[in-house]
Amino acid sequence: DSGVTQTPKHLITATGQRVTLRCSPRSGDLSVYWYQQSLDQGLQFLIHYYNGEERAKGNILERFSAQQFPDLHSELNLSSLELGDSALYFCASSVAGGRHTQYFGPGTRLTVL
């Protein structure tokens, strides 16, 4: 158990819908990262927040957004969902940014029908 929690574990929805994925980092960690894992693209970095502020963006679509709240939990919002958005979404946390070890949560499996 990494100490990072994610909810829900599974999510099934239809195209065009909007969903919110939630992540609680390890106690004491200020950085939260979101990744997408699909069979053809592997693990892709989406976005990084540190203590409530966005720090870095990766290949995140404009339909996707995220935020980190004062209690340091984070939410990833996916809207206008498409079939290709079906994937595993992982949250990771670390003490700070940069080289500090990232600890991953168990992921949310999103299925768009």
Added chain:
Amino acid sequence: GESVGLHLPTLSVQEGDNSIINCAYSNSASDYFIWYKQESGKGPQFIIDIRSNMDKRQGQRVTVLLNKTVKHLSLQIAATQPGDSAVYFCAEIKAGANSKLTFGKGITLSVRP
């Protein structure tokens, strides 16, 4: 652009043998290289990392070797056990606070009893 990639998609080893998982990277500016293990249905789990100014680092039953001349990273697992069966990812990152972790495609390690 920069990329981190793995030579082989799958590796099958006999229980008790040593395993060697290889990875090639192209970004010579990376400061840290990391190995993650992902078991079925779980998020990636940190195994070991190595700083770019080192050649070798040992952990419990694992050793990471870094050859900067040929931009090659390897993970050696001693006395491979059934519990080592998983997908292994190499990743790289620069030291900056806003840098992102870039993952390779992943290799499946299968341990034969």
